[in-house]
Amino acid sequence: xxxxxxxxxxxxxxxxxxxxxxxxxxxxxxxxxxxxxxxxxxxxxxxxxxxxxxxxxxxxxxxxxxxxxxxxxxxxxxxxxxxxxxxxxxxxxxxxxxxxxxxxxxxxxxxxxxxxxxxxxxxxxxxxxxxxxxxxxxxxxxxxxxxxxxxxxxxxxxxxxxxxxxxxxxxxxxxxxxxxxxxxxxxxxxxxxxxxxxxxxxxxxxxxxxxxxxxxxxxxxxxxxxxxxxxxxxxxxxxxxxxxxxxxxxxxxxxxxxxxxxxxxxxxxxxxxxxxxxxxxxxxxxxxxxxxxxxxxxxxxxxxxxxxxxxxxxxxxxxxxxxxxxxxxxxxxxxxxxxxxxxxxxxxxxxxxxxxxxxxxxxxxxxxxxxxxxxxxxxxxxxxxxxxxxxxxxxxxxxxxxxxxxxxxxxxxxxxxxxxxxxxxxxxxxxxxxxxxxxxxx
Amino acid sequence: xxxxxxxxxxxxxxxxxxxxxxxxxxxxxxxxxxxxxxxxxxxxxxxxxxxxxxxxxxxxxxxxxxxxxxxxxxxxxxxxxxxxxxxxxxxxxxxxxxxxxxxxxxxxxxxxxxxxxxxxxxxxxxxxxxxxxxxxxxxx
Numbered sequence: 001x002x003x004x005x006x007x008x009x010x011x012x013x014x015x016x017x018x019x020x021x022x023x024x025x026x027x028x029x030x031x032x033x034x035x036x037x038x039x040x041x042x043x044x045x046x047x048x049x050x051x052x053x054x055x056x057x058x059x060x061x062x063x064x065x066x067x068x069x070x071x072x073x074x075x076x077x078x079x080x081x082x083x084x085x086x087x088x089x090x091x092x093x094x095x096x097x098x099x100x101x102x103x104x105x106x107x108x109x110x111x112x113x114x115x116x117x118x119x120x121x122x123x124x125x126x127x128x129x130x131x132x133x134x135x136x137x138x139x140x141x142x143x144x145x146x147x148x149x150x151x152x153x154x155x156x157x158x159x160x161x162x163x164x165x166x167x168x169x170x171x172x173x174x175x176x177x178x179x180x181x182x183x184x185x186x187x188x189x190x191x192x193x194x195x196x197x198x199x200x201x202x203x204x205x206x207x208x209x210x211x212x213x214x215x216x217x218x219x220x221x222x223x224x225x226x227x228x229x230x231x232x233x234x235x236x237x238x239x240x241x242x243x244x245x246x247x248x249x250x251x252x253x254x255x256x257x258x259x260x261x262x263x264x265x266x267x268x269x270x271x272x273x274x275x276x277x278x279x280x281x282x283x284x285x286x287x288x289x290x291x292x293x294x295x296x297x298x299x300x301x302x303x304x305x306x307x308x309x310x311x312x313x314x315x316x317x318x319x320x321x322x323x324x325x326x327x328x329x330x331x332x333x334x335x336x337x338x339x340x341x342x343x344x345x346x347x348x349x350x351x352x353x354x355x356x357x358x359x360x361x362x363x364x365x366x367x368x369x370x371x372x373x374x375x376x377x378x379x380x381x382x383x384x385x386x387x388x389x390x391x392x393x394x395x396x397x398x399x400x401x402x403x404x405x406x407x408x409x410x411x412x413x414x415x416x417x418x419x420x421x422x423x424x425x426x427x428x429x430x431x432x433x434x435x436x437x438x439x440x441x442x
Numbered sequence: 443x444x445x446x447x448x449x450x451x452x453x454x455x456x457x458x459x460x461x462x463x464x465x466x467x468x469x470x471x472x473x474x475x476x477x478x479x480x481x482x483x484x485x486x487x488x489x490x491x492x493x494x495x496x497x498x499x500x501x502x503x504x505x506x507x508x509x510x511x512x513x514x515x516x517x518x519x520x521x522x523x524x525x526x527x528x529x530x531x532x533x534x535x536x537x538x539x540x541x542x543x544x545x546x547x548x549x550x551x552x553x554x555x556x557x558x559x560x561x562x563x564x565x566x567x568x569x570x571x572x573x574x575x576x577x578x579x580x581x582x
Contacts, residue, residue: 178517181569184449189480192446192575193529193543194516202511203531210509210556256514259526259552303486306479306541308531310508 024151026441032065051110066288074155230390318355342426
């Protein structure tokens with residue numbers, strides 16, 4: 001293992017239109033899936049730390065794929081596991097955590113962040129990992145990096161990992177920089193006015209409703225449907241801990257965070273880890289699960305002109321991203337069996353959906369589309385995983401679901417129509433990483 | 443409202459110095475004839491820092507309300523006593539690609555006249571008497 005694990009080079013990301021078919025289309029496959037349990041907050045035990053649950057997820061992914069640990073030669077992961085509650089300054093790391101796991105030079109490694117070094121030190125059966133790289137931030141990024149790495153032959157049996165921890169405390173409220181009387185860095189141009197993470201999306205949604213003459217209550221069917229789908233995800237937080245469906249009334253009466261965004265337009269921070277096993281189609285033949293082929297990936301790197309993107313920039317970025325996805329996969333919107341774009345602020349799902357042109361939805365149409373049958377039983381399944389809104393904050397339920405849908409093992413979430421091609425990714429319509437998955441190599 | 447005190451850095455110090463003199467200055471790439479807000483280490487268009495300079499905004503400094511949300515649960519606990527409050531996005535009249543945030547003092551929460559003209563003024567920071575921050579209020 002290299003002494004310093006690098007981030008993926010920028011050249012690996014497909015950020016422009018006009019690049020043609022992805023050279024590795026259909027030459028990378030997802031096979032195994034592993035998920036840890038979920039919890040609302042860390043309970044302080046070593047065995048439920050983000051490090052421990054990430055190791056558990058990795059082992060489950062290998063077992064699911066039918067791969068022995070010594071066959072794994074690559075690890076791609078997101079290093080950060082943070083949510084809005086930092087480790088209190090000066091608070092000692094629990095002694096039992098330090099004695100349970102082999103530490104790196106960062107005592108919080110495995111607790112509030114996760115390095116490849118920590119994972120490999122504490123997963124001793126991974127004896128043949130020769131390729132390690134970070135896809136920072138989200139599983140969406142790690143997937144793109146792992147797909148590119150397998151496609152380029154740098155690894156042929158690669159684990160992809162993302163973990164989340166959640167400590168006590170309100171999400172960013174009064175935490176870290178928000179606890180100070182002063183404000184530094186870029187935050188002084190935005191957070192200084194008291195913003196929260198969802199404020200750009202809330203503003204975009206407000207502007208969207210005015211622009212297209214639609215109303216927020218028309219968004220309720222999406223949120224209700226997402227929770228319904230989430231409750232069919234046995235690995236999800238709500239299915240495990242709060243198995244109550246949402247109603248339209250629940251959505252409309254939820255307390256405001258940044259009106260028009262309410263609590264139920266925001267996702268719930270949780271603890272959980274997920275891992276996938278990526279490989280080549282040739283190696284996948286000997287594995288336990290059906291391969292799900294990666295047909296393309298695309299990323300957007302919008303240069304925000306000022307303190308935030310405008311609605312128009314957001315809409316155009318989402319549309320450009322979809323054009324990149326379709327071009328590189330050699331498909332059109334008509335080929336999509338389902339979509340699983342990110343919903344960590346529920347209100348930007350409309351921009352993803354309209355950007356994709358999913359089921360012919362044009363700009364300004366998405367809320368009208370939500371009044372039709374968007375369930376998994378219908379012809380137009382929207383977010384069959386339930387996403388973050390349906391299962392808690394991870395930014396990976398939709399990827400997990402896409403793999404399982406195409407493998408035909410999504411259980412009660414299995415969409416009624418045949419799952420042949422799906423698109424997932426996120427987070428933002430104006431900045432993220434996205435993947436096209438297929439039942440065949442293309 | 444008790445806004446936090448902005449900490450100038452080397453890049454933004456001229457901006458905050460001007461604000462404390464009740465003036466708005468804009469970082470400008472004279473090669474591209476392009477303004478930037480917030481300031482950046484280089485021009486986002488030509489990627490050069492050579493032609494960046496600070497220019498006064500055209501008087502009167504006005505803008506239009508582009509959109510808004512109403513904050514009910516801010517990250518900043520000192521602002522909680524004033525909740526709910528508006529956070530509007532202002533498009534600068536001189537360069538509508540530049541967006542500024544504003545509480546729109548004087549405009550009741552959720553009664554934001556989108557599209558209305560606003561004018562800059564300089565608000566004294568409650569937490570740092572004598573120091574100013576740029577704000578906007580509706581003029582029509």
